[in-house]
Amino acid sequence: MKNILITGGAGFIGSNFVRYLYNKYPDYRLIVLDALTYAGSVQNLPENGFSSERFEFWYGNVMNADLVDALVGKADIVFHFAAESHVTRSIFDNRLFFETDVLGTQVVSNAVLRNRERIELFVHISTSEVYGTAVGEVMDEDHPLNPMSPYAAAKCGADRLVYSYWQTYNIPAVIIRPFNNFGPYQHLEKVIPRFITSAIIGEPMTVHGDGSARRDFLFVDDHCEALDRVLHSDKQSVIGQVINLGTKRDVSVLEIAEILKSIMGEAHCDVEFVGNRPGQVFRHTCDASKAESLLGWRPSTSFEDGLRKTVDWYVANREWWEHQRWMRHIPIVTADGKRELH
Structure with a gap:
């Protein structure tokens, strides 16, 4: 049995991934942490989850270090989705983006560091927005980082923070940079x-x-399939890697x-x-060659x-x-x- 913590698991991509795991892996125990901001809802979670012994929901913020540390201490794998994520809203009110996306990621990373003897894998969900506008025909993981909005800058800070923790402390981190996701349960602001x-x-x-x-638009089910492959990959092949997810279109x-x-x-x-x-x-426009070579993944939708x-x-x-x-x-x-x- 795997114990998997999903932060931001009641949001759009996080909840799609929670339902994916819940339905596909009946032996896995899922721990969901979410602050239930305007973009998250318990309605997004598995229908029978709250009555199941293999599902645990915690209402809380990733800025709460004591809570995050306690939950990470119960997990084998951590998927970190929790973030403020709307570009336009970050222009309207940007302070919360830096608090949640950067400082919240620091809290989660510190908890992973404190529990590194237990944690097998820490998957940080970044974004292609860290790249800014494409400087070439396609964007691979070595594309310059040129964030062009407060949201993108906050996610870029979080992305590089996780990378620095891998370099400095050797935590088992992998950074995923998905391109624009779409599908069921996405907030109407997108x-x-x-x-x-x-x-x-x-x-x-x-x-x-x-x-x-x-934009390169990725259907959310394909994103979940890619994360499943990360979860079940040879850990040493993905730890320390940055991996794009997109369609090349x-x-x-x-x-x-x-x-x-x-x-x-x-x-x-x-x-x-x-x-x-x-x-x-x-x-x-995504170059997803690394995802294909490391994970054997291609989007199917x-x-x-x-x-x-x-x-x-x-x-x-x-x-x-x-x-x-x-x-x-x-x-x-x-x-x-x-x-x-x-």
């Missing part, structure tokens, strides 16, 4: 669920700038809107343009198929997202000095 729910309720899809910014924001029109129907999908977001990254699955989920689960409607837009000052809702 572009794909915001577009989908706008179409459902008959509002226009708001596009930043001219919609030409391009980039899609523009305007193309997402056009694909959704074809899936949901032209009549439901008007597009409205707003000012460009400050700190905008203009292109991300095309962007179009993942988008159809995501549309179907939001159509079928309106009661899950209806209360979030007021949080879909955030007031910011744009690069042109205008006040807009993004």
